[in-house]
Amino acid sequence: MTKANRNATPRLDEHPGEGAVRGTQRMEIFADAVFAIAFTLPLLEIKLPEAGPGFGAALLDLWPSYLAYILSVLVIGIYWAHHHFSGAIYRTTGHHFLLATLLFLSLIAFIAFPTRAFAERLSDPQTRETGAIFYVCALAALSATWLLKWKTGCKTNDVDDRLDANYVRRLTRKYEVTTGLLLLAAAIAFLRWEAGLALAAVVTLANLRAPETPRYIEEAPAIEGDT
Amino acid sequence: MTKANRNATPRLDEHPGEGAVRGTQRMEIFADAVFAIAFTLPLLEIKLPEAGPGFGAALLDLWPSYLAYILSVLVIGIYWAHHHFSGAIYRTTGHHFLLATLLFLSLIAFIAFPTRAFAERLSDPQTRETGAIFYVCALAALSATWLLKWKTGCKTNDVDDRLDANYVRRLTRKYEVTTGLLLLAAAIAFLRWEAGLALAAVVTLANLRAPETPRYIEEAPAIEGDT
Amino acid sequence: MTKANRNATPRLDEHPGEGAVRGTQRMEIFADAVFAIAFTLPLLEIKLPEAGPGFGAALLDLWPSYLAYILSVLVIGIYWAHHHFSGAIYRTTGHHFLLATLLFLSLIAFIAFPTRAFAERLSDPQTRETGAIFYVCALAALSATWLLKWKTGCKTNDVDDRLDANYVRRLTRKYEVTTGLLLLAAAIAFLRWEAGLALAAVVTLANLRAPETPRYIEEAPAIEGDT
Amino acid sequence: MTKANRNATPRLDEHPGEGAVRGTQRMEIFADAVFAIAFTLPLLEIKLPEAGPGFGAALLDLWPSYLAYILSVLVIGIYWAHHHFSGAIYRTTGHHFLLATLLFLSLIAFIAFPTRAFAERLSDPQTRETGAIFYVCALAALSATWLLKWKTGCKTNDVDDRLDANYVRRLTRKYEVTTGLLLLAAAIAFLRWEAGLALAAVVTLANLRAPETPRYIEEAPAIEGDT
Numbered sequence: 001m002t003k004a005n006r007n008a009t010p011r012l013d014e015h016p017g018e019g020a021v022r023g024t025q026r027m028e029i030f031a032d033a034v035f036a037i038a039f040t041l042p043l044l045e046i047k048l049p050e051a052g053p054g055f056g057a058a059l060l061d062l063w064p065s066y067l068a069y070i071l072s073v074l075v076i077g078i079y080w081a082h083h084h085f086s087g088a089i090y091r092t093t094g095h096h097f098l099l100a101t102l103l104f105l106s107l108i109a110f111i112a113f114p115t116r117a118f119a120e121r122l123s124d125p126q127t128r129e130t131g132a133i134f135y136v137c138a139l140a141a142l143s144a145t146w147l148l149k150w151k152t153g154c155k156t157n158d159v160d161d162r163l164d165a166n167y168v169r170r171l172t173r174k175y176e177v178t179t180g181l182l183l184l185a186a187a188i189a190f191l192r193w194e195a196g197l198a199l200a201a202v203v204t205l206a207n208l209r210a211p212e213t214p215r216y217i218e219e220a221p222a223i224e225g226d227t
Numbered sequence: 228m229t230k231a232n233r234n235a236t237p238r239l240d241e242h243p244g245e246g247a248v249r250g251t252q253r254m255e256i257f258a259d260a261v262f263a264i265a266f267t268l269p270l271l272e273i274k275l276p277e278a279g280p281g282f283g284a285a286l287l288d289l290w291p292s293y294l295a296y297i298l299s300v301l302v303i304g305i306y307w308a309h310h311h312f313s314g315a316i317y318r319t320t321g322h323h324f325l326l327a328t329l330l331f332l333s334l335i336a337f338i339a340f341p342t343r344a345f346a347e348r349l350s351d352p353q354t355r356e357t358g359a360i361f362y363v364c365a366l367a368a369l370s371a372t373w374l375l376k377w378k379t380g381c382k383t384n385d386v387d388d389r390l391d392a393n394y395v396r397r398l399t400r401k402y403e404v405t406t407g408l409l410l411l412a413a414a415i416a417f418l419r420w421e422a423g424l425a426l427a428a429v430v431t432l433a434n435l436r437a438p439e440t441p442r443y444i445e446e447a448p449a450i451e452g453d454t
Numbered sequence: 455m456t457k458a459n460r461n462a463t464p465r466l467d468e469h470p471g472e473g474a475v476r477g478t479q480r481m482e483i484f485a486d487a488v489f490a491i492a493f494t495l496p497l498l499e500i501k502l503p504e505a506g507p508g509f510g511a512a513l514l515d516l517w518p519s520y521l522a523y524i525l526s527v528l529v530i531g532i533y534w535a536h537h538h539f540s541g542a543i544y545r546t547t548g549h550h551f552l553l554a555t556l557l558f559l560s561l562i563a564f565i566a567f568p569t570r571a572f573a574e575r576l577s578d579p580q581t582r583e584t585g586a587i588f589y590v591c592a593l594a595a596l597s598a599t600w601l602l603k604w605k606t607g608c609k610t611n612d613v614d615d616r617l618d619a620n621y622v623r624r625l626t627r628k629y630e631v632t633t634g635l636l637l638l639a640a641a642i643a644f645l646r647w648e649a650g651l652a653l654a655a656v657v658t659l660a661n662l663r664a665p666e667t668p669r670y671i672e673e674a675p676a677i678e679g680d681t
Numbered sequence: 682m683t684k685a686n687r688n689a690t691p692r693l694d695e696h697p698g699e700g701a702v703r704g705t706q707r708m709e710i711f712a713d714a715v716f717a718i719a720f721t722l723p724l725l726e727i728k729l730p731e732a733g734p735g736f737g738a739a740l741l742d743l744w745p746s747y748l749a750y751i752l753s754v755l756v757i758g759i760y761w762a763h764h765h766f767s768g769a770i771y772r773t774t775g776h777h778f779l780l781a782t783l784l785f786l787s788l789i790a791f792i793a794f795p796t797r798a799f800a801e802r803l804s805d806p807q808t809r810e811t812g813a814i815f816y817v818c819a820l821a822a823l824s825a826t827w828l829l830k831w832k833t834g835c836k837t838n839d840v841d842d843r844l845d846a847n848y849v850r851r852l853t854r855k856y857e858v859t860t861g862l863l864l865l866a867a868a869i870a871f872l873r874w875e876a877g878l879a880l881a882a883v884v885t886l887a888n889l890r891a892p893e894t895p896r897y898i899e900e901a902p903a904i905e906g907d908t
Contacts, residue, residue: 026709026765028253033487033717036260040336041725044268048343051351059344059361069337077329084253084325095891098765102758109721110750116729117740124732134740210322255480260714263487267563271495275570278578286571286588296564304556311480311552437549482707490714494790498722502797505805513798513815523791531783538707538779664776 027093027101034105035080042072042112068119072112075139078207079108079146085211089171090153091160100152104145107138114138132193133186136200140182147179164215171212178203254320254328261332262307269299269339295346299339302366305434306335306373312438316398317380318387327379331372334365341365359420360413363427367409374406391442398439405430481547481555488559489534496526496566522573526566529593532661533562533600539665543625544607545614554606558599561592568592586647587640590654594636601633618669625666632657708774708782715786716761723753723793749800753793756820759888760789760827766892770852771834772841781833785826788819795819813874814867817881821863828860845896852893859884 046065049058093101118135121127150172153159159168181203189196273292276285320328345362348354377399380386386395408430416423500519503512547555572589575581604626607613613622635657643650727746730739774782799816802808831853834840840849862884870877 022765022769026713026768029256029710030713030717030761030765032253032257033260033714034721036257037264037718037721039332040261040264040268041721043336043340044271044725045729046340048272048340048347051348051354053353055348055351055354056357059357070333073329073333073336077326077333080257081322081325081329084249084257084320085322087253088249093765095762095766098762099758099889102754102762105720106751106754106758109724109754113724113727113729120729121732121736124736126734127732127736130737130740208326256483259480259484260487263484264491266559267488267491267495270563270567271498273567275499275567275574278575278581280580282575282578282581283584286584297560300556300560300563304553304560307484308549308552308556311476311484311547312549314480315476435553483710486707486711487714490711491718493786494715494718494722497790497794498725500794502726502794502801505802505808507807509802509805509808510811513811524787527783527787527790531780531787534711535776535779535783538703538711538774539776541707542703662780 022093024087024090024093027098028087031083031101031105032080034109035076035083038109038112039073039076039080042069042116045069045112045116064120064122067122068112068116071119072115075111075115075142075204076108078204079142082207082211086150089160089163089214090158092158094156094158097149097153097156097158100145100149104142104149107142107145111138111142129193132197133189136182136189136193136196137186139200139204140179140186143175143179143182147175150175162216164217167212167215178207249320251314251317251320254325255314258310258328258332259307261336262303262310265336265339266300266303266307269296269343272296272339272343291347291349294349295339295343298346299342302338302342302369302431303335305431306369309373309434309438313377316387316390316441317385319385321383321385324376324380324383324385327372327376331369331376334369334372338365338369356420359424360416363409363416363420363423364413366427366431367406367413370402370406370409374402377402389443391444394439394442405434476547478541478544478547481552482541485537485555485559486534488563489530489537492563492566493527493530493534496523496570499523499566499570518574518576521576522566522570525573526569529565529569529596529658530562532658533596536600536661536665540604543614543617543668544612546612548610548612551603551607551610551612554599554603558596558603561596561599565592565596583647586651587643590636590643590647590650591640593654593658594633594640597629597633597636601629604629616670618671621666621669632661703774705768705771705774708779709768712764712782712786713761715790716757716764719790719793720754720757720761723750723797726750726793726797745801745803748803749793749797752800753796756792756796756823756885757789759885760823763888763892767831770841770844770895771839773839775837775839778830778834778837778839781826781830785823785830788823788826792819792823810874813878814870817863817870817874817877818867820881820885821860821867824856824860824863828856831856843897845898848893848896859888 046062046069049055049062052058090097114131114135114137118128118131121131154168154172182200185196185199185203187196188199273289273296276282276289317324341358341362341364345355345358348358381395381399409427412423412426412430414423415426500516500523503509503516544551568585568589568591572582572585575585608622608626636654639650639653639657641650642653727743727750730736730743771778795812795816795818799809799812802812835849835853863881866877866880866884868877869880
């Protein structure tokens with residue numbers, strides 16, 4: 001191997017601490033691929049009706065499947081947009097942060113199932129309560145793993161340390177409130193599923209809003225000015 | 228973290244406005260993954276015939292499934308080629324542009340279903356009209372979300388502002404005409420499905436042609452010449 | 455947008471000719487994703503036997519499914535390794551080269567189906583001839599689209615023009631011979647399927663060998679020395 | 682093509698030896714995509730129960746499917762974290778290293794099947810022994826292909842040659858011990874499946890720990906100091 005190649009690609013291996021700390025690019029590619037598959041797979045669950053005179057009506061009768069697809073795509077899409085956003089806030093990936101990310105992603109891949117349990121069984125009065133409780137609980141669990149991932153990233157210093165501490169605090173608070181409200185929604189769903197579902201819907205849709213633009217420590221460059 | 232690492236990867240976080248504006252790379256990776264999955268999944272819907280003396284004939288009888296696969300691959304492939312092309316025209320991704328992209332991608336993932344409703348039911352005289360109408364409407368909706376994505380990108384300044392304004396206008400016009408003709412095709416399909424389908428086919432295949440080479444503002448480099 | 459960002463990422467938009475010519479990275483990511491999905495999906499076709507005393511024997515009886523998986527993975531893996539290799543030989547991607555790549559990738563995604571038609575029906579004497587013919591024809595068609603992609607890339611100057619002309623000629627020759635032999639195998643398969651299959655197997659396995667290391671024009675850097 | 686573009690992206694084509702040796706980025710993207718698909722696909726095997734009064738109980742009765750999902754995600758997740766880690770240890774990818782990687786990835790994609798054979802048949806006393814043996818054997822085979830990949834990478838000099846030799850030796854030893862113990866677990870499973878399974882579980886979970894931080898030859902930069 002030539003000297004030029006040896007030095008060509010700088011690595012982040014020098015970090016002490018937990019195993020090997022690296023940049024975020026490969027973690028993002030893996031996460032984006034999981035998001036993309038979770039986003040696309042629910043389509044496979046929509047079954048084409050048989051040919052015949054009732055074909056048009058049968059296509060319309062598939063509305064619970066369409067609804068399941070729309071809900072899956074909406075929730076996964078919102079999380080992806082925020083994951084995309086936080087990709088620039090994280091700076092490195094240590095082993096424990098990777099494990100927390102994997103836990104979060106396993107729920108992203110799973111969410112399509114409770115979504116179907118809710119949407120595809122919504123038209124059956126005996127079944128829809130159970131489906132709705134399952135769905136709201138799954139949304140709360142997903143939010144909790146997102147919060148866990150964020151807290152792990154903060155604790156292991158994988159979050160960009162040039163960020164303004166108040167900004168990081170506001171973000172932590174926002175994620176905590178979201179998870180707290182969704183856990184509350186899950187508890188309410190056991191009592192009155194419509195109320196629990198409504199709260200979960202409001203909290204989830206609130207995340208359609210753009211996240212706050214990151215703020216950085218203004219003085220940092222000045223302090224490091226001697227380099 | 229060392230100073231070198233802190234400064235290693237520049238980010239686009241400085242943009243004011245809607246949340247966090249970033250470069251296009253991660254959005255493109257996610258979009259390419261969704262395209263790739265949508266491109267490949269339709270194969271799973273081709274069911275292998277049982278063994279026996281009629282195996283060869285049964286393989287040939289699968290032609291509606293092969294046709295559905297070819298049509299899916301063709302439409303998704305054409306959109307991918309144009310998305311690949313426009314990847315170099317966009318410069319940044321804001322939150323609202325991401326949401327518009329997610330809407331477009333959810334239809335890319337969905338298009339395989341109406342394609343099958345059309346192609347796999349084409350041999351049944353009672354069913355094919357409904358399947359064709361559904362398919363042409365889905366093509367029109369897909370085109371409309373592409374246009375929406377483009378207009379959102381223009382409005383939020385995610386489109387490269389060094390592009391020649393006339394070039395951007397011609398592109399906008401082209402997308403508007405395509406969507407308009409497909410909406411017309413959908414309307415016609417309700418009256419005479421063969422005519423609507425034929426118009427949709429012509430408009431779609433017209434996009435096999437290469438897009439116009441981007442044109443940039445000639446004077447810009449001169450103005451910025453002092454850098 | 456700041457000046458720094460405007461100039462940050464250089465684009466290849468300046469190329470005249472067919473639409474927008476770009477670097478190969480995004481095409482490679484899309485292609486790699488299609489390869490990865492085509493590589494992984496065949497597993498879904500292996501159906502878990504029911505519980506009961508014959509479970510062990512039922513798992514062994516699945517050998518045609520395992521064989522189909524192994525053959526899919528082998529053929530797609532070999533093509534991926536060569537596509538990975540040629541990724542460094544291509545330099546740019548024009549619109550027509552993208553279309554040829556999409557045609558090739560649609561066959562990469564499709565190949566799992568004829569593979570199953572052959573492997574999963576191999577134990578049935580009445581069916582295996584048809585399955586084998588279908589499989590060998592599909593291998594020939596796949597090789598033909600690979601050759602088409604390569605020839606398109608050469609014709610549209612998407613192949614790195616710093617490569618030694620003799621090296622490019624040897625590569626073209628190799629792809630032509632492979633496709634020719636596979637077309638011959640397909641023809642033979644209609645007469646004697648075992649012979650056609652054996653020839654196709656030998657030609658395919660020959661591609662497990664490493665491709666020749668690329669050779670570049672020695673004088674080129676000297677000519678460009680003044681930069 | 683302009684001179685600037687010609688020289689823009691440096692390639693690693695100059696390496697002599699087996700075919701074309703390249704950087705690791707594209708191999709990592711392909712591998713990450715296979716990991717992501719293998720990670721996400723098992724969800725498709727969880728079948729939604731029918732609507733009706735027993736819906737809640739039916740959802741709980743799916744625990745073997747949930748267990749299969751959790752086990753798949755756990756094993757694939759652990760391997761991904763280590764593959765992510767070793768991505769910075771490898772420096773280049775030659776043809777034979779690519780083939781060894783493909784073999785490893787084909788088992789990553791396959792592992793979901795023996796996982797289901799174990800977890801989804803665990804409640805049946807007549808079946809679970811067979812399922813457990815199959816699962817432990819598959820874990821041992823997966824570990825063996827990981828070891829093979831690592832040894833191939835070492836042999837073909839694709840591992841970063843700036844790494845401390847003792848560090849590389851410790852890693853090799855660790856992979857050998859893991860594979861040895863899993864092969865032992867597979868042998869034990871044939872005698873007493875509970876014991877074999879327990880050993881395999883302990884060995885697998887031990888890999889949840891962070892890998893050792895890479896160590897580099899201290900003197901190397903000094904020797905190359907004149908550059």
